[in-house]
Amino acid sequence: MINFKKINIWYFSTFFISAIVAIPILTVFSSFFETTSNYSLILKDTFLYEYIFNSIVLLSGVLFVTFFIGVGCAYVVSFYKFPGVNFFKWALILSFAVPAYIYAYSLTAFFENYGTAFSIFKFFFGEGDYNSFIPKFDGMLGAIISISFSLFGYVYVLSRASFHYQSQNLIELGKNLGFSKKKSFFKIILPSARPAIVAGLSLVAMETLSDFGSVSFFGVSTLTTGIYNAWTSFDDLTLANRLSFFLLIFILCLFILENFSRKKAQYHSPSKDGFKSRSLIQLTGYKALFVFTFCFLIFFISFLFPILQMLYWTVIFPKHLFDLNIFDLLKNTVLLVFLSCLVLIFLAFVSNYGSRVSKSKFLEILTTFSVSGYAIPGVILAVAFISFISWFDNNVVSLLFIKTIKPIFIGSILGLVFVYFIRFYSLACNGIKSGYLKINYSIDESSYLLGYSKFKTFTNIHLPYLKNSVFLIGILIAIEIIKELPITLIMRPFNFETFATTAYIFASQDLLEAAAAPSLFLIAISSAFILITSRYILKD
Amino acid sequence: MRKILLTICAFFTFFSISNANEVNIFSARHYDSDIQLYEKFTKKTGIKVNVVSGKDKALQKRITEEGKDCIADLYITADAGRLGAFQAKGMFQRGASSKAVKAAVPKNFRTAYWTGIAKRARIIYYSPERINASDLQGMTYEGLADPKWKGKVVIRKSNNVYNQSLVASLIANNGKKATAEWAKGVVANMARDSKGNDRAQILAVAAGEADLAVANTYYLALMLSGKKGAEQQAAAKKVKPFFPNQDGRGTHMNISGGGILKYAPNKANAIKLLEFLLTKEAQEHIVNNTFEYPMIEGVEPHKLVVQMGLGFKQDLKTKVSSYGKKQADALEVMLAAKWK
Numbered sequence: 033m034i035n036f037k038k039i040n041i042w043y044f045s046t047f048f049i050s051a052i053v054a055i056p057i058l059t060v061f062s063s064f065f066e067t068t069s070n071y072s073l074i075l076k077d078t079f080l081y082e083y084i085f086n087s088i089v090l091l092s093g094v095l096f097v098t099f100f101i102g103v104g105c106a107y108v109v110s111f112y113k114f115p116g117v118n119f120f121k122w123a124l125i126l127s128f129a130v131p132a133y134i135y136a137y138s139l140t141a142f143f144e145n146y147g148t149a150f151s152i153f154k155f156f157f158g159e160g161d162y163n164s165f166i167p168k169f170d171g172m173l174g175a176i177i178s179i180s181f182s183l184f185g186y187v188y189v190l191s192r193a194s195f196h197y198q199s200q201n202l203i204e205l206g207k208n209l210g211f212s213k214k215k216s217f218f219k220i221i222l223p224s225a226r227p228a229i230v231a232g233l234s235l236v237a238m239e240t241l242s243d244f245g246s247v248s249f250f251g252v253s254t255l256t257t258g259i260y261n262a263w264t265s266f267d268d269l270t271l272a273n274r275l276s277f278f279l280l281i282f283i284l285c286l287f288i289l290e291n292f293s294r295k296k297a298q299y300h301s302p303s304k305d306g307f308k309s310r311s312l313i314q315l316t317g318y319k320a321l322f323v324f325t326f327c328f329l330i331f332f333i334s335f336l337f338p339i340l341q342m343l344y345w346t347v348i349f350p351k352h353l354f355d356l357n358i359f360d361l362l363k364n365t366v367l368l369v370f371l372s373c374l375v376l377i378f379l380a381f382v383s384n385y386g387s388r389v390s391k392s393k394f395l396e397i398l399t400t401f402s403v404s405g406y407a408i409p410g411v412i413l414a415v416a417f418i419s420f421i422s423w424f425d426n427n428v429v430s431l432l433f434i435k436t437i438k439p440i441f442i443g444s445i446l447g448l449v450f451v452y453f454i455r456f457y458s459l460a461c462n463g464i465k466s467g468y469l470k471i472n473y474s475i476d477e478s479s480y481l482l483g484y485s486k487f488k489t490f491t492n493i494h495l496p497y498l499k500n501s502v503f504l505i506g507i508l509i510a511i512e513i514i515k516e517l518p519i520t521l522i523m524r525p526f527n528f529e530t531f532a533t534t535a536y537i538f539a540s541q542d543l544l545e546a547a548a549a550p551s552l553f554l555i556a557i558s559s560a561f562i563l564i565t566s567r568y569i570l571k572d
Numbered sequence: 573m574r575k576i577l578l579t580i581c582a583f584f585t586f587f588s589i590s591n592a593n594e595v596n597i598f599s600a601r602h603y604d605s606d607i608q609l610y611e612k613f614t615k616k617t618g619i620k621v622n623v624v625s626g627k628d629k630a631l632q633k634r635i636t637e638e639g640k641d642c643i644a645d646l647y648i649t650a651d652a653g654r655l656g657a658f659q660a661k662g663m664f665q666r667g668a669s670s671k672a673v674k675a676a677v678p679k680n681f682r683t684a685y686w687t688g689i690a691k692r693a694r695i696i697y698y699s700p701e702r703i704n705a706s707d708l709q710g711m712t713y714e715g716l717a718d719p720k721w722k723g724k725v726v727i728r729k730s731n732n733v734y735n736q737s738l739v740a741s742l743i744a745n746n747g748k749k750a751t752a753e754w755a756k757g758v759v760a761n762m763a764r765d766s767k768g769n770d771r772a773q774i775l776a777v778a779a780g781e782a783d784l785a786v787a788n789t790y791y792l793a794l795m796l797s798g799k800k801g802a803e804q805q806a807a808a809k810k811v812k813p814f815f816p817n818q819d820g821r822g823t824h825m826n827i828s829g830g831g832i833l834k835y836a837p838n839k840a841n842a843i844k845l846l847e848f849l850l851t852k853e854a855q856e857h858i859v860n861n862t863f864e865y866p867m868i869e870g871v872e873p874h875k876l877v878v879q880m881g882l883g884f885k886q887d888l889k890t891k892v893s894s895y896g897k898k899q900a901d902a903l904e905v906m907l908a909a910k911w912k
Contacts (some may be wrong), residue, residue: 074904144772145779146803154803163779171767251729251767253912261731264629265903267657348801355604415633422637438641442634443624522630526596526622537602537625542771542791545800546604 042486043395046386049379050398053457056408056416057280059423063273071266079253087241087254090175094240095233097180101330102187103229107217108327110195113312114320120327121192122566127334128185129558131515133245134535134551135178137544138338140249141345143169148341174250179240181334187232194228195221230290235406238283242409245517255279256409269415276412283407339555345548352546356534361550365530365557368520369510371445372452376509377502379453380460384468385490388476405454410518417451418442418522448523455519456512460505467501468494507565511558531557594620595841598635600628600649601828605861612857613848619841628654628733635663635833645836646845648689650828653737655686656896664831670843676850676868680888686831689849690864693886694738694824696814697785697792699777705812712817713742713824716786717757725758726773726782729766730906733899734788738824739906740898741890745821748901755909766912771795771804778807788826789813790863793876797863815884822887826895828864 075083108114109121142148145163153162169177202224206216222229244256255275263272315323346353387395405413421441429437441447471494479489517532524533531554538547599606602625610621624631628649635642647664649655658664664685669677673687681688696716698708716725728735743751763782770787774795777785794800795808815823830849832842848854855871858864863874872878 069900074907077908079907144768145775145781146807151801151803161780163781171765251912257731261903264627265731265733265736266900267629269633349799411630415630418633418637422639436641438638439643442638443643521626522634524624526624528624533625537604541603542769542794543799 040390042382042386043390043392046383046390046395047398049383049457050395053405053454055420056405056413056454057277059416059420060273060277060280060408060412063270063277066270068271068274069266069268071262071268072271075258075262075271080258083253083255083258086172086252087256089172090179090247090252090254091237091240093172093176094180094183094236097176098184098187098236099229099233101180102184102232103191103222103225105184105327105330106188106192106195107221108323110192111221111313112315112323114315114323116324116327120331122563123331123335124188124327125185125562125566126331126559127181128511128562129515129555130182130335130338131245131517131532131554132178132182132243133249133517133539134342134547134555135182135338136174136246136249137539137547137551138341139169139174139178141544142337142341143167148344170250172250172252175247175252178246178250179243183236183239184330184334186235187229190228190232191225194225234287234290237286238407241279241283242407244409244411259409259412263415269419272412273416276408279409280407339552342548342552342555345545346552349545349548352538353549355546356549356553357529358553361529361531361534361553362557364528365514367445368448368452368530369513371449372456372513373506373509375449375453376456376460377464377506380457380464380505381490383461384464385494388468389486405456406458410455410516411522413455414451414519414522417447417454421447443523443525445525445528448520448525451519451523452513452516455516456509459508459512463501463505463508464498467498471497504565507561510561514554514558514561593618593841594622595646595838595845596622596644597624597646597648597830597845598631598644598833599623599625599647600631600654602626603862605857606648609849609854609857610845612854613845616848617844619844621845632658632663636661640835642833642835643837644833645838645842646830647833648828648830650826651733651737651895652681652688652827652829652892653733653740653895653899655827655829655831656683656893657899658896659683659685659831659893660896663834665834665836665839667832667839667843668830668846670847672847673843673850678888680891681825681827681829681867683893686829687846687850688827688829688867688892689846690828690855690858690862690867691886692826692828692864693789693815693884694734694786694826695789696816697774697777697787697811698814699780699783699810700812701810702780702783708814710819711814712820713738714746714754715816716761716784717754719757719761721761721784723761723763724783725761725786726763726776726784727758727766727786728768728770728773730903730911734770734826735786735906736899736902737826737895738786739902740895741824741887743898743901743905744890744894748905751902752905752908755905755911759909759911771800774811775804775807778810785811789865789877789880792880793863793874796876796879797874813880815881817887818885821889822885824890825886825888825892827867827892828862 105120105124109117109124140147143166147166149166150162153160153166202220203216206220211219242256244260247254247256248260256279259272259275259279262268262275408416421438425436425438441450475493476489479493480486484492514530515532517536520530520533521536524530529537531550534550535547535554538544538550597610607623610623613619614621624644628651631647635644635647638644647655647658666684668687669682669684673682677687681691696708696711715721716727730736739751739755742754746754763776768776770791771794773782773785773787774791776782792808792811792813795804798805817823830846832839832846836842849858850868852868852871855866855868859866859871859873859877863877865873865877873882
């Protein structure tokens, strides 16, 4: 498989980057060579099947909801004209700015006994026993709603892009065959957007299965809860690692299954002469009203609702806002975003360029594994990294007569950025890859013929081509890092807080009211980033 | 390239070298009011306090893996069981109970390795509308398993550490077998599957979903204080606290506490900080912000806590230092009873 002639600096660096990304998988896998406590037996006898069942219910629920609203919204804004359509096109992406855990805080606070809903009823109708009929969105239902509304953006953005570029020919074909709109949707539009929808859903699936914040907040017993219990209550990190590994295998199986079911079907019709801009269908009357209401509801539930709840608290308890050290929080957040973007984009470039010039199948497979960072719960990822550094320091570094490397990687900005890198590498790498796929190899060859070196080809030809992809990926990474919680919490240095950790600290004191102000800032900054890029996201 | 690497290493080493006049805290008890307290300490002594707050096990993992290179001096958390378990792993060093600490803290709430900073009780809340105080005469934690409370009890999940410490104390007093039966009885009496935090249990009683709730003392005071809004303040007035096991060993107590880490580079400063936290000034700050009970004599708890009643008998028989050893057993019996 490995062709030794191809080994050069590019090959080596690509290999090296992939190896770093593989650190947590290897650490997690090494748990199979260690002993576990008796928790594994207790778990098997009691809740293991329930955990698995709950994980499946959660996953199915979230996939169903995100599919329905993601594809639904994407379909109506791509094919129809109705009042507000241009607004919804980008407004629906704003849901990305609200992390699932903040959504969970809002949902609970609004519907709990004597919560905000109760106050609203009391304000309008006076004293009364409203608790009994205010629905309680907690437990599994709460988790499905929180995760779905904060993640459906993936499905929306990707399927919208696919609908946008769907060739007019296909749709006309439907018309010529006498298909109704409904039949066209199910027989032509939906199947041809399948790869995009599936890509969106698989991102949702990974985040759902590795989610810990919202499931633990709602107390839903999923596999991640089992992982966490094994570690925190039975002090059995080995079992926690093994369970995470099974989770990872499960997610990989989902991918393989999907790939397999797709077989070799071709989805993209060559767009050079097939692409005509589509004419949109104008909706009027009750149909327009219905579609408008649908989009508005989704926008309201996914974005306005959590924001209004947070604003409500900030207005009632303004002290929490004034107590916030906004400048420091902003400075820290910006520092992390800047460093991570720099590292991620740079290394994603090196690795993609390396794959491209060495044309190695082996490297391609290796890069595919980089997705794993996304599929392991953030907590476990960070702990695996700490364990690895400690092992490496004790067994390798100590032989080199260097005192220690631990303080450099644990509890430092560098370490934090390192783990972010592992976590979000697949995002950066695949983003740059999709940009690269659009640059034909013949362009490289022409450049070499013109006497350009590989490096010059990269700076003078690839880079200008990929400018937009890089910009877009930078923003996506920024949004993810602003929202990131578990890794930041474990890896951060002394006296270092971000908006996310501040919100968490208040929430864990049961003071969601005080968590509102940092949450609002977090959402505002992410939203600003989304607004800057919505033009690009919608185009690409 | 080499130069760049060296510069980066130098840069980070520079930042990680500890400055002599400081103390580094890993805290799993993250009240923002604690930060204000540390600022007071710095003003008074000139010793800078550096803090990383986070989840217990994550912080412990960092301390364990960093080993000798860990620059943290103090580990602070809000459960005696966690302190005990971490001590059992050999991660603390002796010294937390200095002379001044010994003089201030009752014996039951400290060891040579760590000391309590504030106290909380885990008690029963009831609805006076639906339950007569006379029905609760002689009520115990053990009594929560009595079939007469079928469908009336709410308590949070088994993975919650306060529950684990409570059940650990039951195991210490009644044995594992009896406690396993007890857990089954409690699960049979639950008004709903366990969910939500302690405050949610109290609210469930206020809203009529259950008649008895088990929760820590400071949650009711927090609601009564109005920090959770007017609605919850009114709701809190619909429930009453009850201190169980008054005829026997007393009510289950737990602590917030801290211990000095094995490789602490600033041990002397860490002891100074612990001693400061046990001064009258600091204790008053703690009780008025977190609604816990003071650890030392001569400090009055917050007035809302005083209203809940101070004359109750605390369980001083069951050592808080024993919780850690029994927590895993506690979770095991709860899970075996299908306690969610």
